[in-house]
Amino acid sequence: MPKNDTDIHFVKGILYSRWNQTKIVWEVPNYPGNLEKLVAHFGDRISLITKDEKIITGHTNKSIVAKNEVLIIKTQTKRLRLLFGFIPELIKQVKTIPYANWDGKNKWWTIPFSEQFLEEINQVAERLNLKIIYEIETKKEQGIKKLKSSETAFYKSCPADYVNKLTELRYSANTAKSYIPLFEEFINHFPTEDLDTLNDKHVMEFSRFLVTERKVSTSYQNQAINAIKFYFEKVLGGKRKLYFVERPRKEQVLPTVCSxxxxxxxxxxxxxxxxxxxxxxxxxxxxxxxxxxxxxxxxxxxxxxxxxxxxxxxxxxxxxxxxxxxxxxxxxxxxxxxxxxxxxxxxxxxxxxxxxxxxxxxxxxxxxxxxxxxxxxxxxxxxxxxxxxxxxxxxxxxxxxxxxxxxxxxxxxxxxxxxxxxxxxxxxxxxxxxxxx
Missing domain, CATH: 1.10.443.10 (Intergrase catalytic core)
Incomplete structure (x- = not known):
């Protein structure tokens, strides 16, 4: 359609509509009522209506899922990733599962891995004559290893003020055991920088390094940021603040239980x-x-x-x-x-x-x-x-x-x-x- 602010605003208002930069077109999901909305808005300006019977999904090793298929991927984080089209009954079932999350960016649902939940999804799919495709996510590429003190001649140890403040505020031994090496990893990531010169910019750079180079888990990244925040807020006495770093949500998984x-x-x-x-x-x-x-x-x-x-x-x-x-x-x-x-x-x-x-x-x-x-x-x-x-x-x-x-x-x-x-x-x-x- 020609560029028109009114039309663009209308299309953007349709749930899950998106701009396809490659094809230079707007794509609208074929959900109930959407076609009627388009016809009512554009009227005589519509020259051709086509329906794509495939659902384009997000970043996955299987990018196309047919309309009557449900792709289930068991991830490395003990969750199930569900990819399917607009199937109200299946969506309703997924929403009943604890810790079910909708990823708007990638257009998929994730739920904790459980044989019980998997069976519930299978039962709904069988009732609706949907084909289940089950895959297991390949192991992620290992990132670079953490720098060891023995690998550098100028390794900087955690300052005494940091250790003393942990003791003074009665932090548990387990917390201290986690925070100290994490903070050491942060300060040694900048070998030429003095501790007093480290600031928010360095925190963000280090966080990106953990994700892109070290390929650490979300919990590791979050704990590393907490260890750094402890220094700036508790040791230096700075104000509590939020760093402009995308802090990932830890994916919820159901605990294993023995009978x-x-x-x-x-x-x-x-x-x-x-x-x-x-x-x-x-x-x-x-x-x-x-x-x-x-x-x-x-x-x-x-x-x-x-x-x-x-x-x-x-x-x-x-x-x-x-x-x-x-x-x-x-x-x-x-x-x-x-x-x-x-x-x-x-x-x-x-x-x-x-x-x-x-x-x-x-x-x-x-x-x-x-x-x-x-x-x-x-x-x-x-x-x-x-x-x-x-x-x-x-x-x-x-x-x-x-x-x-x-x-x-x-x-x-x-x-x-x-x-x-x-x-x-x-x-x-x-x-x-x-x-x-």
């Missing part, structure tokens, strides 16, 4: 009393790995059947439940091992110098148990915590109690477990069924 039967197999496969006690405490109380290694003996309150967690994530204290079976197991373990201060202690621990058990050792225990139990799915120590919460929910425990036991500040964090399980839905009775109609 009750799988937990049974894992714990039954462990014969070492200490190892069994460690995994049992984590699962039975929903603990993080950092919380179990920081448990002193006095945290076990057998009188009230509680475990007292101190200085957990976010410097919060909480109580969680102590299982009767775990208490019996701990008593047997305690008589045999006789720990001095920490509930679980490592090699060389003495009364004068008690040594905490290491996270790596716990991870190794679980890895061996999984192999012995014949469980192939990707299970981590944190999976035991997710399984604890899910199994409580399936047993009818109120979400508010689960939130308290897990130490979540935001109830929405706990609500994720409602999307993992469907057990119990068949027992819910519609209020209509109780009416005499």
């Amino acid at each position: 009750v039967e799988e937990i049974q197999k894992i714990l039954s496969s462990v014969k070492n009393i200490k190892h069994k006690a460690i995994l049992s405490v984590i699962y039975s109380a929903g603990l993080r790995i950092s919380e179990v290694i920081n448990l002193p003996i006095k945290a076990i309150d057998s009188g009230r059947m509680q475990i007292h967690i101190k200085n957990a994530k976010g410097n919060k204290d909480r109580y969680t439940i102590l299982s009767k079976k775990v208490l019996e197991l701990l008593r047997v373990y305690f008589k045999k091992e006789q720990p001095h201060y920490w509930l679980f202690e490592g090699m060389g621990s003495t009364k004068e110098n008690p040594v905490q058990y290491s996270t790596r050792s716990i991870q190794s225990i679980l890895k061996a148990a999984l192999k012995k139990a014949g469980i192939k799915k990707h299970v981590t120590v944190h999976t035991l915590r997710h399984s604890f919460a899910t199994h409580l929910l399936e047993n009818g425990t109120d979400l508010r109690y689960i939130q308290s036991l897990l130490g979540h500040s935001n109830p929405k964090t706990t609500e994720i477990y409602t999307h993992i399980t469907t057990k119990g839905f068949n027992q819910i009775i519609s209020p209509l069924d109780k009416l005499d109609i």
